[in-house]
Amino acid sequence: MQKEIRQPVQQRSIETKRKIIKAGYTLFSKNGFFKTNTAQIAKEAQVSTGIVYGYFNDKKDILKEVINEYITQVYDPVFALLDNIGKKEDVEKLIKDVLILAEKLHKNSSDIHRELESVAQSDEEINKTFVSLQDQVTLRFVEKLKALNYKNITNENIHLAMNLIESYVHEAVYDKHLYINYDKLKQNVIFLIKSLFI
Amino acid sequence: MQKEIRQPVQQRSIETKRKIIKAGYTLFSKNGFFKTNTAQIAKEAQVSTGIVYGYFNDKKDILKEVINEYITQVYDPVFALLDNIGKKEDVEKLIKDVLILAEKLHKNSSDIHRELESVAQSDEEINKTFVSLQDQVTLRFVEKLKALNYKNITNENIHLAMNLIESYVHEAVYDKHLYINYDKLKQNVIFLIKSLFI
Amino acid sequence: MQKEIRQPVQQRSIETKRKIIKAGYTLFSKNGFFKTNTAQIAKEAQVSTGIVYGYFNDKKDILKEVINEYITQVYDPVFALLDNIGKKEDVEKLIKDVLILAEKLHKNSSDIHRELESVAQSDEEINKTFVSLQDQVTLRFVEKLKALNYKNITNENIHLAMNLIESYVHEAVYDKHLYINYDKLKQNVIFLIKSLFI
Amino acid sequence: MQKEIRQPVQQRSIETKRKIIKAGYTLFSKNGFFKTNTAQIAKEAQVSTGIVYGYFNDKKDILKEVINEYITQVYDPVFALLDNIGKKEDVEKLIKDVLILAEKLHKNSSDIHRELESVAQSDEEINKTFVSLQDQVTLRFVEKLKALNYKNITNENIHLAMNLIESYVHEAVYDKHLYINYDKLKQNVIFLIKSLFI
DNA sequence: CATGAATGAGGTTTCATTCAT
């Protein structure tokens, strides 16, 4: 007998559910999925432990919603940017726009990305969600840019361009390597991406 | 009172310790650190649960040794390659050599890399180990290639080149994205890296 | 990250905690601290093993509360008696009152006293609690009896008087030595204590 | 099938056994029986863990021998003193002799006494050994002093006298209570014991 | 709906004892 999961319709219910997701988001980011327990989530969300199971089937279910939240925050703006590429513009301009957006998104979503990727490794379902999202972004970029008659638009090139952007953004946000000059890195990334498409 | 950790003296003992590390390596790779328990490790290593704690303080301690193992398997060959770059050779030849090695290493170490990176996120100590290793590789490449008078050798360029290689190898090994042609990807990576250094 | 210890708010909760302490009291008394495990405590308290750790950090923490319980049962009546010594009364009467109380307390608290003393030996913290309590009793007796103008009230005399009472009570309760006549012993103890204060 | 326990006949064997007993004595005194494990005993004795079971059936067996050791060190001198009370001497002289001996013995055997008493509580067999020893001392004192025509020699009086001596010695050795003046305490103990026998 | 107390399976860890060398 499948347990009845509340589909929140009242305003208060919706907010409770959101508080839990937010708490999950925060704690999974900070401490990781496996090092976070439901009691901590409930406390962070300022609700009782019991009610968590009124809104979610299990802990993994919270994770899924956190992922949705993440997707909303990260991928939606990407797709929005994609949709707004109205006409063929200067390649460099486009690259810079993407870089600015990517950097902004990374700063906000900070640690959650890697944590989610990490959980994905041991969870086929979550892994598929992520791969599929990346696929979509790549392929939609390909489609869009081809439609706008950019040159050399291949799956492989777009894939590499995105990885390069990821390389820069990652460094810019985590600041792991002291010997990297981020402006230089950025210039080089732009240079390389331009090399791909010119 | 710190518990006594066996310093293996007998041959049998050394082998047991290796068996445990190997089992940890296998299971952490396959199922992830948090989904692996010590009983499973003991079983995989075909030893009793008790003896695991004769050689390791706790599960995380096994992880540390698994990391050492990983480092030996992955970074030692990289440093060896570095040392063997005898005189300035053709850039393309060098890139290809590195790609071949990287691909080979990735195939062997399969999933462990991502799992380790993932654990690293929630563990400062392990994270530092990894960042430090990456630093070493980057900086030693810089040093060596500068000494051999290659052009445009900067920290940023080497960092990007390594990320590009990682991009390719990752796809080649995990084969996540069906729409990627790996030969094409490889050619493009080589092209980009050459662009950096010519 | 210190684990959250339940601060009982519901009535049921308070009772559960009391049941666990009571179970600890019973089992520590009967079998000793080290021969009692948490599963036994949970079973005796008719609760699950898990909930024990909802109220206590660990087994030693239960012991501490058992000690508090013991103190309440044993020392509170002693302090009450002390407070009720209204005016200078006959020495012999006072001694007999104390003896009666001590005997009653010992019968109730049965084996726990020695077990607690025994654990105290290998645990500095618990040891300090006990020594401090004994100190308080001794010094408050000294203070009170001096105020009432009893003769020869010194720390040493009160200390010895208490030990003599302990000697008698201990025999009376444990009945270890078959060749001891408890009435005679009692008379001799009263005689000795009187010798001290006359 | 009862395991064969080595009856050491060679000198080296005897010494090994003694080393283990000594190690047990030391560690049981310091940390208690339950907080001492066999590995620690072996290490302290500078022998292998395996050989311990060549000389002892189990851990409790070591404890028994430690008790024997304790008895040898503590009770033998007491019985020797008893045997040496040649003719009726001054009561005060005798009390002082006993006090000096008791104090000396307590200083040497320090913590082991209480630890053994503590273990005795949860172990019937060991408890019996101890009670029996105390009985012997008490009754042999009674017998001897009666034979020498001391006055008022009853089981109860000797029992109390011994407890008083214990009271003093305990304080003198452990120095728990800062407000006790040990010389005064000693004088009072002597006074009380004399009161018993005059 | 909400609370937080309770459950119990399952994880981590210890250690008396045995065994291969």
Added chain:
DNA sequence: GATGAATGAAACCTCATTCAT
């Protein structure tokens, strides 16, 4: 005899989930 590695039962403890209120 001696070593120290190995065993495995049993202890301690955690936490996702359920339940009484």
